Each structure stands twice: as C-alpha cells, then as structure tokens.
Amino acid sequence: MAATMLSRQDIDALKAYVSAPGNFGQNQAESTVRLHVTHSNLKAEFIELRLDLHMTVDAVKYKLSSHCGTPATDMLLQLRNNNGTLISILTDSQRKLGFYSPQDGWALHIVDTNPNSLSARGWLEDTSKVQKYTMTDAEYRARDNTYWKYKEQKLKEDPEWTAEKELCMRRGIDYVAPKQREAVEDEDFMSAEAASMRVGERCEVDPGSKRGVIRFVGKCDGLPKGHWVGVQFDEPVGKNDGSVKGKRYFTCPEGYGSLLRPDKVKAGDYPEVDEFKFSDEDEI
Incomplete structure (x- = not known):
C-alpha cells in the first residue's frame, strides 16, 4: 500500500x-x-x-x-x-x-x-515501606565506570573541575565560576517577595521553568535566615519530600519537593505542561 x-x-x-x-x-x-x-x-x-x-x-x-x-x-x-x-x-x-x-x-x-x-496504608507515598537496595561506599568504589571514578579522574586533571564546568566545555561556552554566596543576616530577607505567594497556588521555578504547586511559605529553622518557599513539582525534579534537616514543612512524594528563595518562584497560571502539544518546529 x-x-x-x-x-x-x-x-x-x-x-x-x-x-x-x-x-x-x-x-x-x-x-x-x-x-x-x-x-x-x-x-x-x-x-x-x-x-x-x-x-x-x-x-x-x-x-x-x-x-x-x-x-x-x-x-x-x-x-x-x-x-x-x-x-x-x-x-x-x-x-x-x-x-x-x-x-x-x-x-x-x-x-x-x-x-x-494499592493506595491504602500509604504504599504510594511512604517510601519507607519499600525495601531499598543499599550499597556500601567500599562496594561502590570497587565498581568500574561509576561517576565517582569519573569525578576522581577529572579532579586529578583539573583540581577546580565541576560538573557545570564540564557541561560548559562540551557546549563550547565560557565557564564563569559562581560567586561566593554571602551569608544572610536579615531575618526578613525577601519578605516582600514571599508576601505575594499563597499556599496552593500553581507556580514556575527558575532556572529550568519547572512547574508545580506552592506548599509552604515562611522561615525555616536550620536554613539561612529569611523567607523560603516550599514547592511540590509536577515531576520528580526536586530534592526532598518536604522535609529538610529532620523538620517537615510540607508533605509530598520523595524527590518532588524543594525549598527555594522566593525570587526563584513565580506564582500564577502555570498548568501542567502538555506533552502532546506541538511546537512550531514539529514535523509529521
């Protein structure tokens, strides 16, 4: 045919x-x-x-x-x-x-x-119920072709090597080392930015235009002074489950949550990204 x-x-x-x-x-x-x-x-x-x-x-x-x-x-x-x-x-x-x-x-x-x-008794959210595979540091370092060995070799070649520096080199762009982050002494740091955000609002986080829902707004014990925003991402691109250093600020699946400074978060009409939407460059 x-x-x-x-x-x-x-x-x-x-x-x-x-x-x-x-x-x-x-x-x-x-x-x-x-x-x-x-x-x-x-x-x-x-x-x-x-x-x-x-x-x-x-x-x-x-x-x-x-x-x-x-x-x-x-x-x-x-x-x-x-x-x-x-x-x-x-x-x-x-x-x-x-x-x-x-x-x-x-x-x-x-x-x-x-x-x-399947959703009863926390099986879909409580990762502690799932038996996890663990490996000792000695077992990991004995393996070949691991990131640890790759990083070790790169640091021998360049003591100032970082993953970000490597990516810049591969992309053919100049690498600019990040500035030393100054300690925040102001208890109300970014309070104005935080005041405009509400728990439950949809949001987008930069860098990366990652989308999710605001789950927490406020100060965090054990973290640098000032205000923070807790976000539950739509995809597992976060760093935690809503708890940091043993204290819980909100609840979400592991790997979906992060705490960020308010200037990294934009609240608004940010629905989940539609994977089926064509871009202008798509061809059939």
Whole structure:
C-alpha cells in the first residue's frame, strides 16, 4: 500500500487543531473546567486537571484512575468548592459532569472504597515501606565506570573541575565560576517577595521553568535566615519530600519537593505542561 503524504497545508491545519482550545493546548475552552484532584488515601493534592463538562461521571473516573491508581469501579467522587464544602456526590455514572455545575478551582475528591487498594496504608507515598537496595561506599568504589571514578579522574586533571564546568566545555561556552554566596543576616530577607505567594497556588521555578504547586511559605529553622518557599513539582525534579534537616514543612512524594528563595518562584497560571502539544518546529 502506498504511503499517504500530508501536504504543508494539511500539517498546518492539524497543528492548529491540536493547539486549539479544548484539544491538547493550554488554552481553556468554554466547555472545560479546571479542577483540583484530591484522594482519600493520598495526603497531597496531587494534580489539577482540565475536564470537559460533556464527559460522563464514568468517563471522568476512568481518566482519574490513570493518575491515582484507584480503579474507576472503586471510586466515589465528591465535588467540593473552594472552601472544601461538599457540594454534591457524583453517584450517577451516566450523568454529564456539567450537570453538577463545577467551577474553576473547585476540587474533585476521590474516595477509594476498596480497603485493600494499592493506595491504602500509604504504599504510594511512604517510601519507607519499600525495601531499598543499599550499597556500601567500599562496594561502590570497587565498581568500574561509576561517576565517582569519573569525578576522581577529572579532579586529578583539573583540581577546580565541576560538573557545570564540564557541561560548559562540551557546549563550547565560557565557564564563569559562581560567586561566593554571602551569608544572610536579615531575618526578613525577601519578605516582600514571599508576601505575594499563597499556599496552593500553581507556580514556575527558575532556572529550568519547572512547574508545580506552592506548599509552604515562611522561615525555616536550620536554613539561612529569611523567607523560603516550599514547592511540590509536577515531576520528580526536586530534592526532598518536604522535609529538610529532620523538620517537615510540607508533605509530598520523595524527590518532588524543594525549598527555594522566593525570587526563584513565580506564582500564577502555570498548568501542567502538555506533552502532546506541538511546537512550531514539529514535523509529521
């Protein structure tokens, strides 16, 4: 069978359709609503979704099941407003989501009715329940082709070697060593920047344009003076689970949390990045 070739006009039309409101783009159509999703067995508000008001409750459940691990048949959905007040229970699986009149920013709370669910008893969030493979320093150093041996060799060649310096060299750009960070003595350091942020707001973090949700705003014992912002990232690009030096400031899965200075965080309408959105350089 001969392959069908798309014309340039067809490709442009397809891109326009994919990026249009209500498809895979970031724009919001009139028939969609932005809802936070919470779960009876999971501590964190783990996602914000755009849902079509024409979807049936059953279809919404199946969509949610791919995000939380609870089968649609084990779900009871509750619609709650911005204050957490229960508005309605979505018991009729064939009714459209729009029948319940949800509003942007409200929450869909998933009640997992299965006592033996995978999400029960903290198995999806508490990493201490998972048996981990451990290796002694001696065992690691005895291995070949490890980062430790690579770093050791590089430092022999250049005592001032760093991973950042290596990346600059590979990219063909000049490396500028970071300045020595001055100690902060002001207890109210960056208080003005922190005052504009609220727990629960979506945000973007630089460098890297990493997106997530603000989970903490305030001062941190054991860290340099001033204000800090705790962020739960959408992806595992963080450094902790919301606790630092033995003190917990918020709760999220391990590797999803970080504490940053407020000037690194921008609060606003930063929905999760849509992996299916085409860029102008995409070809088919």
